[in-house]
Amino acid sequence: MKFLIQHNTHYRYSRPVILGPQDLRFYPREDGSLRVINFQLNIAPAPLGRNDHQDLEGNRVTQVWFENETDHFDIQLNMQVETLRHNAFDFILEPEAEVLPINHVEDFIITQGYLERIEIDDTVTAFATELARSVNNNTLDFLNALNQKLFADYNHIHRDSGVPQSPAHTLQTRHGACRDLAVLFIDCCRSVGIAARFASGYQKGDIQSERRHLHAWPEIYLPGAGWIGFDPTHGIAIADTHVTIAAAAHSRDTMPVIGNFNGKGVSSTLKYMVQIQVSES
Structure with missing residues (x-):
């Protein structure tokens, strides 16, 4: 594309x-x-x-x-x-990545910054833990379920400016801009041992829309797959529909x-x- x-x-x-x-x-x-x-x-x-x-x-x-x-x-x-990339799932996971929590012993130093939670909130931890339990701690099932839940159950808004809301606030209010959903997705992943980062760039979206904006989404690191993207604003795993400009452990660095x-x-x-x-x- x-x-x-x-x-x-x-x-x-x-x-x-x-x-x-x-x-x-x-x-x-x-x-x-x-x-x-x-x-x-x-x-x-x-x-x-x-x-x-x-x-x-x-x-x-x-x-x-x-x-x-x-x-x-x-x-x-x-x-x-x-x-x-035409297939978002064109990879074979390493065995240690198939079930949560993922064992990051071999690459702990590299992934540490992507596992550290900025604000630890018990409600986010409980939400992510329960979701993981509902899919028998299967890693890909958890990611897809989280992506679909934030897409289907949350009110998606647009905000021209401002830092992302806290994950707990977005979880409680069930509404947020793309960067808010990305930060919540990232915190949920980190709470169950998945390395995650914030990505910013452009996406195909609605080509008929009169006004376009920068977009934000989470990227997940899975041994065997590398960094892969999910877009909870649109409910999709990312293949060829997004152009990543910057990605970092914290949104401010993008x-x-x-x-x-x-x-x-x-x-x-x-x-x-x-x-x-x-x-x-």
């Missing part, structure tokens, strides 16, 4: 400011399931310097810095990518723009536009 993606981001400041260094995450995670056909990132004002590198999570980061004052900061992304500005008493506004065209390969 081929994606043609345009993502424009516009910051405006009430008075000229000095922009601090900005870390931009817009380049897709290139692996065996995705290839980048072309990629162009335009930045205004023109930066004084630019550095492209990988962060600790393996995400491509473009760091830019500036010299002069400005009343705007614009980022224009144009790219074409092709997703190559933000597309991280930086600051210097200017006393200055207010700022943010506007963005995402357009996605999808065609079958």
Whole structure:
């Protein structure tokens, strides 16, 4: 499946400011399931310097810095990518991954950050434990059941801004944006011993929708399968319908723009536009 993606981001400041260094995450995670056909990132004002590198999570980061004052900061992304994975379950699990809790002894140091729960809440633990028990602790059955439950039983809303709700809040209220459902899914997985991380990017979705947005979903690490994605907002296991831009143990490390500005008493506004065209390969 081929994606043609345009993502424009516009910051405006009430008075000229000095922009601090900005870390931009817009380049897709290139692996065996995705290839980048072309990629162009335009930045205004023109930066004084630019550095492209990988962060600790393996995400491509473009760091830019500036010299002069400005009343705007614009980022224009144009790219074409092709997703190559057609079957979300084209793997054979290692025996230790088939039943919960998964034994991560051999890769404990690597997976530790993806197993650590940020907020331990007994209601989330009980919810996940009971769901695992209902499927006889079968790993894939648990993941599919959790995915379908968050899809079918929760009210899906859109929020333009704000950090994710706590997993306990989303569980209690049964409503949330895609990032809220992703964080709840991740916490449920970690509570039963499954390594999980937060992913951000673009998805096929409803191509007739007038307005598109960045999307968020969880990715799960299973020995034998590697990292695989689930989308509780749409109730699917992810194959070729999503383009991952960044993935990390914590959602804050997947933000597309991280930086600051210097200017006393200055207010700022943010506007963005995402357009996605999808065609079958």
